[in-house]
Amino acid sequence: MKIAVIGAGSAGLAALRHCASGTYEIICYEKTDQIGGTWVYREEIGLDRYGLPIHTSMYKNLRTNLPKEVMGYPDYLVPDSPDSYLTRTQILEFLNSYCDHFKLRQYIWLLHNVELVEPSKGGRKWTIKVRNLKENTIVTESFDAVMVCNGHYFEPSIPNLKGQETFQGQQLHSHDYRVPDIFTDKTVVVLGAGPSGMDLALEISGKAKRVILSHHLKDPIGTIFPENVVQKPDIKEVTKHDVVFEDGSKEPVDVLFYCTGYKYSFPFLSEQCGIRVDSNMVTPLWKHLVSIENPTLALVGLPFYVCAFSMFDLQVRFLLQYWSGKKDFPSKANMLKEEAEELENRKKEGLGKKHFHLMGFKQGHYYDDLANTAGITPLPPVLTKLHNESSTRFLDDLVHYRESRYKIIDDYNFIQL
Numbered sequence: 001m002k003i004a005v006i007g008a009g010s011a012g013l014a015a016l017r018h019c020a021s022g023t024y025e026i027i028c029y030e031k032t033d034q035i036g037g038t039w040v041y042r043e044e045i046g047l048d049r050y051g052l053p054i055h056t057s058m059y060k061n062l063r064t065n066l067p068k069e070v071m072g073y074p075d076y077l078v079p080d081s082p083d084s085y086l087t088r089t090q091i092l093e094f095l096n097s098y099c100d101h102f103k104l105r106q107y108i109w110l111l112h113n114v115e116l117v118e119p120s121k122g123g124r125k126w127t128i129k130v131r132n133l134k135e136n137t138i139v140t141e142s143f144d145a146v147m148v149c150n151g152h153y154f155e156p157s158i159p160n161l162k163g164q165e166t167f168q169g170q171q172l173h174s175h176d177y178r179v180p181d182i183f184t185d186k187t188v189v190v191l192g193a194g195p196s197g198m199d200l201a202l203e204i205s206g207k208a209k210r211v212i213l214s215h216h217l218k219d220p221i222g223t224i225f226p227e228n229v230v231q232k233p234d235i236k237e238v239t240k241h242d243v244v245f246e247d248g249s250k251e252p253v254d255v256l257f258y259c260t261g262y263k264y265s266f267p268f269l270s271e272q273c274g275i276r277v278d279s280n281m282v283t284p285l286w287k288h289l290v291s292i293e294n295p296t297l298a299l300v301g302l303p304f305y306v307c308a309f310s311m312f313d314l315q316v317r318f319l320l321q322y323w324s325g326k327k328d329f330p331s332k333a334n335m336l337k338e339e340a341e342e343l344e345n346r347k348k349e350g351l352g353k354k355h356f357h358l359m360g361f362k363q364g365h366y367y368d369d370l371a372n373t374a375g376i377t378p379l380p381p382v383l384t385k386l387h388n389e390s391s392t393r394f395l396d397d398l399v400h401y402r403e404s405r406y407k408i409i410d411d412y413n414f415i416q417l
């Protein structure tokens with residue numbers, strides 16, 4: 001079986017690690033000049049030297065928002081070190097050491113941008129068109145199966161605000177944010193209180209005059225922010241120099257800083273692949289992973305608020321159970337039914353399509369379901385426990401949560417040091 005892996009970020013590496021230990025022929029196409037995806041920091045924003053949009057959204061001072069104890073792969077842990085919350089550089093080093101340990105570089109074609117994926121031979125094969133960026137030539141290859149590992153933090157989602165076009169200040173999405181100095185002495189509205197919005201409000205508060213965190217959470221966030229950070233509801237309207245909030249208050253503002261998340265995007269999948277993005281729900285997929293239209297196409301890494309690297313590993317092992325023929329996929333009708341039921345259940349919990357791939361506090365159910373369904377080694381429950389502990393601490397004590405240090409003592413328990 002010949003498998004294509006698109007992208008050499010942490011998901012693509014997990015794909016290679018497991019495909020390489022089987023009897024598969026594999027090629028991984030990576031459009032940038034190095035492995036690591038999101039964890040590669042680049043000062044440039046906009047387009048790269050080949051005219052392609054810069055992929056990474058990494059910022060210079062980023063420290064992980066999860067402890068290293070939950071950031072490894074099941075069979076390759078992040079090495080021990082005094083801190084639990086690491087720098088972006090340490091994570092990139094870790095990914096490079098994973099890549100070397102499993103001798104994965106031989107499969108990776110750097111500076112190869114996948115431009116098109118389409119079914120061929122009546123849906124039994126996949127044709128992939130790839131641009132060799134250095135030589136500016138097109139390579140066409142045929143594959144039996146495709147793992148799409150292109151990430152989902154590169155296509156900014158920016159809300160439409162009344163009066164946005166009249167605003168005379170600066171507007172920036174977190175995708176293009178690198179260093180806090182650009183906000184020195186400015187009044188900045190941070191839109192969105194997800195992990196990025198919270199982390200960046202804290203980071204820029206060291207330079208900005210005033211940070212206004214605008215969000216639509218029902219209650220104010222209970223954490224203690226630095227003194228120059230205040231919370232406001234959503235924006236009602238923007239004028240030349242001011243922002244009016246839903247509570248009627250008005251503030252003079254220098255910067256609108258959109259920490260409003262990202263859109264799932266698969267620009268290279270042809271329409272015949274049958275994958276749609278509907279209100280940020282990627283569909284039709286079995287278990288957030290397998291194309292229901294043609295199960296030899298899989299999108300690895302879609303769920304968010306997860307133990308990412310371990311989940312990628314689990315998803316890939318799941319896929320290979322089916323692609324190797326050890327397991328048979330359910331009928332198309334049953335897969336569609338399962339997807340529809342999950343959407344229905346989420347609606348009952350108040351979660352719409354936009355949150356279809358959110359796992360969060362219930363991520364353990366997803367992991368167990370994958371493992372039980374495919375008959376593969378599950379992820380240790382301690383990962384979910386520690387992820388939940390860290391997420392709770394993040395919300396309770398944004399300023400200090402990274403001082404905590406943890407140690408996993410067995411598959412079920414961790415201790416705080």
Ligand code: FAD
Nearest residue numbers: 007009010011030031037038064065114150151153301308
């Ligand atoms: P990516 O890392 O985005 O890799 C995708 C790869 O695909 C890239 O190398 C890209 O160049 C390549 N690619 C894309 N399109 C093509 C194409 N057409 N052809 C060829 N190659 C292509 N997670 C955590 O667990 N802890 C954290 O603390 C954390 N912090 C984060 C902070 C920020 C600012 C961001 C943006 C994300 C953070 N994440 C964090 C989530 C992080 O994205 C995941 O942990 C993980 O790295 C995603 O891996 P990936 O391989 O799915 O995607």
